[in-house]
Amino acid sequence: MTRRVINPWLLFLPAFIIVGFNAFLPVFYTAYLATQRYTLGVPPIFIGYDNFFHLMFDPIFWDSLAKGFAFVAMCMVIEIPLGLALALALYKDTRINRITRTILTTPMLIPPLVVGSIWLLMVRPDIGPIPHVLKEIFNFNYDIGASPLQAFFTTVLMDVWHWTPFVVLVLVAARASIPPEPYDSAMVDGASSWDIFRYITLPGMKYGIMIAFLIRMMDALRIFDEVWVLTAEGPGKATNYLSIYIVKTALSELKMGYCAAIALFFLYIVIILTFITLKVVTRR
Amino acid sequence: MVNWEKTASIILVGLMLIFTLFPLYWLIVTSFKTRLEVIGGVVFIPHQLNWMNYYRPLFEDVYGAYLRNSFILSIAEIALCLPPGILAAYAFSRLKFKADNHFLFWFLTNRMAPPAAFLIPYWVLYTYLNLFDTIYGLIIINSIGNLPFVIWVLKGFIDAIPGDIEEAAYIDGYTFWQMLRKILLPLLRPAIAVCSLFVFIFTWNEMLFASLLTTSPAAMPLTGGLLHYMSQIWVNWSEIAALSVVANLPVIIVIYFLQKHIATALTFGAVR
Numbered sequence: 001m002t003r004r005v006i007n008p009w010l011l012f013l014p015a016f017i018i019v020g021f022n023a024f025l026p027v028f029y030t031a032y033l034a035t036q037r038y039t040l041g042v043p044p045i046f047i048g049y050d051n052f053f054h055l056m057f058d059p060i061f062w063d064s065l066a067k068g069f070a071f072v073a074m075c076m077v078i079e080i081p082l083g084l085a086l087a088l089a090l091y092k093d094t095r096i097n098r099i100t101r102t103i104l105t106t107p108m109l110i111p112p113l114v115v116g117s118i119w120l121l122m123v124r125p126d127i128g129p130i131p132h133v134l135k136e137i138f139n140f141n142y143d144i145g146a147s148p149l150q151a152f153f154t155t156v157l158m159d160v161w162h163w164t165p166f167v168v169l170v171l172v173a174a175r176a177s178i179p180p181e182p183y184d185s186a187m188v189d190g191a192s193s194w195d196i197f198r199y200i201t202l203p204g205m206k207y208g209i210m211i212a213f214l215i216r217m218m219d220a221l222r223i224f225d226e227v228w229v230l231t232a233e234g235p236g237k238a239t240n241y242l243s244i245y246i247v248k249t250a251l252s253e254l255k256m257g258y259c260a261a262i263a264l265f266f267l268y269i270v271i272i273l274t275f276i277t278l279k280v281v282t283r284r
Numbered sequence: 285m286v287n288w289e290k291t292a293s294i295i296l297v298g299l300m301l302i303f304t305l306f307p308l309y310w311l312i313v314t315s316f317k318t319r320l321e322v323i324g325g326v327v328f329i330p331h332q333l334n335w336m337n338y339y340r341p342l343f344e345d346v347y348g349a350y351l352r353n354s355f356i357l358s359i360a361e362i363a364l365c366l367p368p369g370i371l372a373a374y375a376f377s378r379l380k381f382k383a384d385n386h387f388l389f390w391f392l393t394n395r396m397a398p399p400a401a402f403l404i405p406y407w408v409l410y411t412y413l414n415l416f417d418t419i420y421g422l423i424i425i426n427s428i429g430n431l432p433f434v435i436w437v438l439k440g441f442i443d444a445i446p447g448d449i450e451e452a453a454y455i456d457g458y459t460f461w462q463m464l465r466k467i468l469l470p471l472l473r474p475a476i477a478v479c480s481l482f483v484f485i486f487t488w489n490e491m492l493f494a495s496l497l498t499t500s501p502a503a504m505p506l507t508g509g510l511l512h513y514m515s516q517i518w519v520n521w522s523e524i525a526a527l528s529v530v531a532n533l534p535v536i537i538v539i540y541f542l543q544k545h546i547a548t549a550l551t552f553g554a555v556r
Contacts, residue, residue, distance in 0.1 A: 006460040008379035012387070014368035015431055022428035023394050026405035033404065086300055089293030100297060102543050104304055108550075109535045109542070111489035113507050114528045117514065118307045121314050127521055129310060132326040161307065164300075169547040173555040193289065211554045222398040225491045229514060243400035247492075256404050263401035274396045278389060281554040 027267075033260035040254035051261035061262060063237065064245040067152075071241060072220045074156045075163070080213060082160070083167025088201070090168065091175040101172065104165045112162075116229025119158045123230075144231055148238030151231045155239050158226055163219070167212045174208025175201070214277040218270070242266050315525035322521045337526035341513075346501040347527060350509035353419060354488055357505050358534075360423045361430060361487040362480045369434030370476070374468070376435065377442040378450075388439075391432035392552065399429075399492045410497055417498050422505065425493050430483045433549070437482075440553040441475035442468075478545045481538045488534055506531050 034051050038044035055061055086104075090097045107115065123144055125131045131142040144151040182200045191199075224243035233240040233248060240248075246266065250259040314322060316333045341347040375381065376388055406425060407416075415421030445468075453463040469476075488507075495508035504512075510527050513519070547555040 005454060005463075006379075008375040008381040008384075011371040011375035011379070012381070015372035015391075015435060016387070018364070018368060018424075018427050019391060019394055019431050022425060023397075025409055026402045029405040029409065030402070082300075085293075085296055089297050100301065102540065103301060105543060105546060106308065106536070106539060107304060108546060109485055109489075109539055111491065111507055111531050111535075113489075113491040113511060114531050117510070117524055117528045118311045120514075121521060121525060122307050122310060127314075127322055127326075129326050129328070161303065165304070166547075166550060170551060170555050173547055208555065211551055215551055218396055222396075222400075224398075224400055229511065243398055246398075246400045247403060250404050259404055263398075263404070266398055267401045270396055270398055270401075271393055274393050275389070277396075278392060278552070281552050 030260045030263055030267075033257050034264050036257040038255075038257040040256055044257065047257070051258050052265075054258065055261050055265065060237065060240070061245065064240045064242055067237075067239065068221055068241045071152070071156065071159075071223070071239075072217055074153075075159045075220050076213060076216065078156065078160050079164045079167050079216060080209065083164050083171055083212065084205075084209070086164070086168045087171035087175055091172045093176070101168070104168060106165075107162050108165050110162075112225035113229055115158060115162050116226040119154070119161070119226070119230055123154055144234070146235055148234060148236040151234040151238045155223075155227050155230060155234075158230060159220060159223065162226065163216060167216065170212040170215075171205060171208050174205040177208075178204035210280055214273075214280055218273055218277060221273070222270070311525050311528055314522055315529050317522045317525075319520060319522065334522070337520075337522045338530070341523050341527055342530070347506070347509055347513075349501040350504055350506045351530065353501075353503060354505040354507070354531075357419055357422055357426070358484045358487040360419070361426050362483050364423055365427055365430045365434050365483050366476065366480060369431055369479070370438060370469075370472070372435045373438035373442055374464070377439045378447065388435075391435055395429045395432040395436075397428075399490075403492065403496065406493065406497060415497075417500055417503050419498075419503050421497055422494060422503070425497065426487050426490055430486055433486070434479050434483065436552055437479055437549055438472070438475060440548070441472060445471055478542065478549075481542055482545075482549050485535060485538065485542075488531075 033044075035046060035048055036044035037047045037050070090101055090104075110118075120128075122128050123130050123142070125143045125145065134140040134142045141147075142150060144154045178201065182204075183196065186196050186200060221241075222243055223241055224247070227234075227239050227241060227244060228247070231239045233244055242262075243266075246259055246262050249255050249262060313328070313330055315337055316335075317327065317330045317337075318334050321327050321330060342351065376384060410416040410421050410425075413421075415424070449467060449471075450463055453467050458466070488505075490505075491507040491511060494505045495511045498504040498508055501509075506527070510524070510531060513527070514524060542549075
């Protein structure tokens, strides 16, 4: 359209003001706080880049970052193959598949907090059915309050429950967009089903898998609500993911300045990842 | 010939259905148990439906007020995000202006930013602006994720509408606002409905700000209230389960309508 019927800035401005109010002041204030030594109740003192210096040598912070990425990696390793298998089983647009997909999608929109409370009811040693059954049948002690490894894998299991359906939906769409012709000619040539999967299905779904991977990675890195409810930071800081560490630093230790420094660092990681994600997602 | 691929996929889907549904079943069952049934061992089928778990927190405690706040908050959020969202989406979709792509990216960054990172500044800022512990404060803060979402999704929908219709309207002498009201909005009605439902759900689900920027029953939504309940020492698990079921209800109601759009909405329109 060449015709200038309305000034675009006029249309853009209301949204810009609302989001800008929410975005600019907090970022600047965070940047300011990061240069202060500020424990709640004590007046802040300017200390320059000291918080960042401290950050570089804070073993808990690096541990938290490592835990976060371990969590992301573990979730991806389970969710992507599982989602792929389910998508291939469910991609045909039949009535029964549509109903199954709707049922599988339910966990995605449940409040994350409730996801946490659901899994707390499932795995608490005193009331949960999972520890109960494991104890009765395999005589296996399952206690997320005592074992760091079990706590970590329980958060992974919870995330698998919560977000595998998302991977399924994305990959179903990816599978459905592959045209049928290559399959027909592969059938005629007598290709094995593994070859068909390896040389037609997988390359055809590459873009979908990439999208699912990137978006899941961003979300898993930011995870907070569910883990906060289920284990908080977990026994031995086993589930001390970045968001949890930030909130703990602020609320339990009341170190506002240091919290702001971690938050800025986290924001920096997220902006880079968002940039990569959007480059891939909007490429078409 | 035994079709093992088909058998394997049926078994896989069956296991996944059990894995997905059992925790939900357990939540609902727990919400009807008495305190003794919850603590006294693992009971898979309750003896009777104990509605007290729903009645007491909602009608004799403050959780009814929390529920009301959640509704007000989520509906007001739609009212705040949709009108500016539609205008900005139109600007990004149809009109060229300086640095438009950078602004679009900036909007999306705000959606992806971890809420935990902004916690302290908001806390201080809201105390200073007298927005602490008010529903208004929560409405404003939730727009940081929801408004970019609306812009992005509606931009996709407007991109899909051919521009000739608008051109014809302008030739007929419509002003922009007449065109918007008589042509674009009716065409966008389904998209706006979908966006509104998603904004409702996202706002309803938000927990971190809800629990930290509000404290009183006059402003705190259900998610915040539920978190505070769970952090108490004396905990009635069946009431927590009952409140969790209540918090799930809007999702269960709208999921059927949103089914087709979830993938699009959560991938920034990359999947259709």
